[in-house]
Amino acid sequence: MRNVWTICRRELYAYFVSPIAWVLLTIFAVLSGVFTYIISASFVRASLESQMSGQSFPMNVNEQVIAPLFSNIAVVGLFLIPLISMRLFAEEKRQGTIELLVTSPVHDLEIVLGKWMAAVLMYAALLAVLALDYSFLFIYGNPDWKPVATGFLGAILQGACLLAFGTFISTLTRNQIVAGAIGFALALVLWILNWTTSFGNSDTVQVLNYLSIVSHMDSFSRGVIDTKDLIYYVSMIFLGLFLTARSLESMRWKA
Amino acid sequence: MIQVQGLSKRYARHVAVNNISFSVEKGDIVGFLGPNGAGKTTTMRILTCFMPPTEGKATVAGYDVFEKPHEVKKHIGYLPEAPPLYPEMSVEDYLTFVARLKNVPVADVKSRTEQVMERCACADVRNRLISKLSKGYRQRVGLAQAIIHNPDVLILDEPTSGLDPKQINETRELIKSLAGEHTIILSTHILPEVEAVCQKVIIINKGRLVATDSVENLKTRAGVGSAIQVQIDTAGEAEAFIVRQRLEQVAGVSKVLDRGASGSRFVFEIESLEGRNARADIARAVVHAGWNLLELKSSTLTLEEVFLELTGSHTPPPPVATPAAATGVAQ
Numbered sequence: 001m002r003n004v005w006t007i008c009r010r011e012l013y014a015y016f017v018s019p020i021a022w023v024l025l026t027i028f029a030v031l032s033g034v035f036t037y038i039i040s041a042s043f044v045r046a047s048l049e050s051q052m053s054g055q056s057f058p059m060n061v062n063e064q065v066i067a068p069l070f071s072n073i074a075v076v077g078l079f080l081i082p083l084i085s086m087r088l089f090a091e092e093k094r095q096g097t098i099e100l101l102v103t104s105p106v107h108d109l110e111i112v113l114g115k116w117m118a119a120v121l122m123y124a125a126l127l128a129v130l131a132l133d134y135s136f137l138f139i140y141g142n143p144d145w146k147p148v149a150t151g152f153l154g155a156i157l158q159g160a161c162l163l164a165f166g167t168f169i170s171t172l173t174r175n176q177i178v179a180g181a182i183g184f185a186l187a188l189v190l191w192i193l194n195w196t197t198s199f200g201n202s203d204t205v206q207v208l209n210y211l212s213i214v215s216h217m218d219s220f221s222r223g224v225i226d227t228k229d230l231i232y233y234v235s236m237i238f239l240g241l242f243l244t245a246r247s248l249e250s251m252r253w254k255a
Numbered sequence: 256m257i258q259v260q261g262l263s264k265r266y267a268r269h270v271a272v273n274n275i276s277f278s279v280e281k282g283d284i285v286g287f288l289g290p291n292g293a294g295k296t297t298t299m300r301i302l303t304c305f306m307p308p309t310e311g312k313a314t315v316a317g318y319d320v321f322e323k324p325h326e327v328k329k330h331i332g333y334l335p336e337a338p339p340l341y342p343e344m345s346v347e348d349y350l351t352f353v354a355r356l357k358n359v360p361v362a363d364v365k366s367r368t369e370q371v372m373e374r375c376a377c378a379d380v381r382n383r384l385i386s387k388l389s390k391g392y393r394q395r396v397g398l399a400q401a402i403i404h405n406p407d408v409l410i411l412d413e414p415t416s417g418l419d420p421k422q423i424n425e426t427r428e429l430i431k432s433l434a435g436e437h438t439i440i441l442s443t444h445i446l447p448e449v450e451a452v453c454q455k456v457i458i459i460n461k462g463r464l465v466a467t468d469s470v471e472n473l474k475t476r477a478g479v480g481s482a483i484q485v486q487i488d489t490a491g492e493a494e495a496f497i498v499r500q501r502l503e504q505v506a507g508v509s510k511v512l513d514r515g516a517s518g519s520r521f522v523f524e525i526e527s528l529e530g531r532n533a534r535a536d537i538a539r540a541v542v543h544a545g546w547n548l549l550e551l552k553s554s555t556l557t558l559e560e561v562f563l564e565l566t567g568s569h570t571p572p573p574p575v576a577t578p579a580a581a582t583g584v585a586q
Contacts, residue, residue, distance in 0.1 A: 006355040010341075017343050100339035100400070103303045104356045105328040252306050 003106045007114025008121070011088070015122050020087070024080055028126040035072045036133040040065050061143040062223070066134070070151040070221035073130060074214055077123070077159055078191050082183030084122050085166025086176045088115045089248075093174035102252065112244045116160075116167050123159040127152060147223030154220025157233040158213060162187055164240025171247040187213075256281045256408060256438040257302065262311035264297050264462075271297040273462040274311070279455070281407075284434045286453035286470075287442040290566060294462040295442040296336060299410050302440070303333045316407050329358065332406035332437070336413050338397025342386035346377055346396055349385060350403060357404035367403055375399040375429065391422040398429065402437070409433065411441040415448060427452050446562055460566040473561050483525045483534055484514070486550035487541055491519045498546070499523065505540045507533035520549065 015021040043065050050057040092098040101111055131152070137143055166183040173179050194212035196205050209215055213236075216229040257279040264272040272294040279285050289295050301308045302315060304324035313320045316330040341349055350371060354364045372378040375395040380388060385396065394414065401409055414430065415423045430452055433439060443449060449456055450470060458465040466473060487498060495513065498521055502511045507527050514522040527533040534551060541548045 003356070003358075006352065010344075010352050013348070014341065014343055095339070095341070096335060096337045097339040097341055099305060099333070099335045100353070101356075103305050103328055103331070103333045104353075105325055105358055106356060107325070 003110040004114040004117065007101075007106070007111055008118045011115055011118030012121060014087075015084075015118065020083070021122060021125070024083060024122075024126060025129060028076065028080060029129045031076050032069075032073060032130045032133055035069055035076075036130075036136075039069055039072075040137065061137060061141045062147045065137060066143060066148055066151060067221045069130075069133075070155060071214070071217060073127075073155060074158055074217045075191070077126075077155065078162070078187040078214075079184070080126065081123065081159060081162045082166055082180045082187060084119050085163050086170055086180035086183055088119060088167050089170040089244075090173055090176045090179045094176075098251075102248075108248045109245050112167065112241055112248060116164055116241060116244070119163040119167065120156070120160045123163060124156060127155055127159075130155075144223070147221065150223050150225055151221040153225070154217045154229070157220075157230075157237075158217055161213065161233050161236040161240065162190070164237045164244070166240075168240050168244040168247060171244055171251065190214075256283075256316060257440070258312075258314045259298075259302075260312045262298065262301060262313055263309050264294070264301060264306070265309045270462050272301070272308075272459075275459060275462075275464040276311075277457050277464065277467045279438060279440060281438055282435055283455055284430070284439045284441070284453045285455045285457060286449035287440055287457050287459070288444065288446070288449055288562065289442075289459040289465075290444055292461075293459045293566075295459065296412055297462075298459070299333075299412050299440070299442060303331055303410055304328055305333075329404075330407045332401035332404065332409045334397045334401040334409075334411045334414060336416065338393050338400070340385045340393060340396060340400075343384065345382050345384055346372070346388070347381040349396065350399055353400045354403050359404050367405075371399040371403050374402070376425070391418055391425075394418060394422070394426060395429075398426070402433065405436075407438060409437045409439045409441075411439065413442055413444075415443070415445070423448075458562065458565055465565045483527060483537065483551065483553050484522065485525060485537060485541070485548065486520060486522050488520050488547040488549050490547065493544075493546070495521050498544075501540060501544055502537065505533055505536045507536060 043059070043061070046057075046064070047059045050059065089098070092101065102108070134148060138145075162183075165186055166179075169183045169186065170176075170179045172182075190211070190213040192212075193208045194215040196208045199205055210232065216232050219226045219229055259278065260276045262272055262275050263270070275294075275298065287295050287298070297306075300306050302313055302320060304320050304327050307321055315327045318326040318330070320327050341352075344352070347368065350368045351364060354367050355361075359367050369378075372381055375398050377392055377395045377399060380392055385393065388396065394417075398411075398414065401411065411430070415426050418426060427448065430439065430441065441448075441452070453470060455467070455469050456473060457467045485502075489498060495516055499511050499513070502508060502523060502525060508525055509528045510526040512524040512526075514524045516522065525533065525537065532553075534553065538548055538551060
């Protein structure tokens with residue numbers, strides 16, 4: 001465990017002394033800020049209209065602001081996550097520092113876990129910016145905090161899952177751009193799988209829909225923790241990390 | 256400390272290391288010598304558990320590299336050909352990270368980091384980013400990284416490559432000062448380096464073991480039946496063949512070879528019978544014939560010639576590059 005933390009700490013160091021973390025934080029702050037503004041502005045307008053029209057429509061901050069915000073953020077995540085994970089192993093391979101890691105008394109799994117954990121924490125730092133946006137909703141409104149909490153949990157799980165696959169992809173190449181591009185393509189595929197629902201409701205479609213990563217966010221952002229979604233995320237994380245560990249091992253045989 | 260038996264590493268298209276065996280005693284500094292692409296790096300990578308061997312067995316500090324890699328790694332400090340440095344870290348942060356990674360006890364991390372920075376003369380750049388360091392400093396930080404957990408065995412892959420002569424000397428001195436506490440294997444293709452630093456040499460070529468012996472033994476072994484070179488000035492009194500005949504008559508001489516002439520000066524290479532030193536007799540014979548003896552030296556082979564001979568490129572003077580450069584790079 002100590003080794004995992006040692007590696008995780010160095011990775012965080014690498015994120016935050018290099019421009020990566022700050023560029024990502026900036027992009028994310030701008031995007032999440034814009035989304036928060038647009039969605040809450042239209043919510044305010046709708047509530048004004050409902051007051052002026054005399055009939056009061058049921059208005060709910062959680063359903064009309066926070067839930068759509070989470071699904072927007074989930075999509076933003078798809079784009080930013082490959083940028084977080086692409087360097088994890090590709091950079092080590094390019095610099096030759098991978099030789100230091102794999103000849104140190106550290107198990108492969110510890111290396112993988114440490115790096116993945118750092119990436120998840122990096123992603124959590126992005127979500128912290130979103131929490132800052134939400135704090136305004138709590139100052140000026142009165143939303144229920146539970147769907148917010150589950151929404152963050154869902155966002156983290158989704159991120160952790162994509163990062164696990166991103167880490168795996170990063171072990172396959174020494175070129176960061178390639179790792180980023182493949183990671184992005186994979187995220188895109190996992191995202192659009194649920195578009196197949198428009199083709200009906202056959203078994204295949206249901207399977208594809210289950211595999212789609214975004215569809216599992218919905219219940220979280222509505223405040224529901226569904227075991228089905230939880231199992232999906234956890235098993236995908238395991239799969240991603242397992243593949244990473246195997247890939248790292250196979251690298252030795254091929255080296 | 257290190258035992259290697261029948262070690263091989265094969266790739267799909269070529270054999271990088273072919274059935275080599277050697278052993279290294281505790282406290283030795285061993286030079287791992289061979290032309291580029293001979294399999295030095297591959298062998299080192301197997302010893303450091305970076306990659307498994309295709310065949311054979313290797314044990315370091317009593318642990319098998321394949322069965323107990325974790326234990327082996329604890330006892331090895333490794334400096335790869337390109338020092339494994341993170342450019343975005345400062346020297347001190349980097350060494351602290353490596354200390355933790357190598358399982359240095361938490362309480363000792365700081366003091367060990369200080370010690371190795373002093374030892375490797377990089378304390379003055381402790382706060383500098385590694386990306387801003389000169390090549391010489393990078394190499395020092397690389398060495399510091401290798402010794403930070405006080406390993407029993409140090410494996411250094413071309414520790415002086417790319418350094419300037421002053422830095423090369425400093426690095427060699429540093430390596431020598433590490434002897435005793437550590438068993439050291441260092442790879443190189445620079446021969447004077449081996450003579451300067453190592454007690455023992457392992458020569459490999461094209462993945463095969465060519466020789467393993469002490470530096471002294473190798474030199475004398477190749478110097479047996481050593482040749483004597485003479486330069487004689489006959490001042491126009493005699494032709495080359497007469498001089499040669501005269502020399503051939505000297506007791507103990509087995510063979511006389513023409514090695515060129517200019518005017519009345521002749522150079523001969525004389526091989527004496529084993530165990531005989533014919534130098535005194537040759538000198539007397541030359542003087543007796545009334546010629547001038549300009550030069551008389553016994554040419555024991557330098558390590559360089561031994562090396563060239565052993566690695567298959569022929570001895571006589573022209574120091575041709577060994578053909579092994581074509582055998583592919585050890586990756």
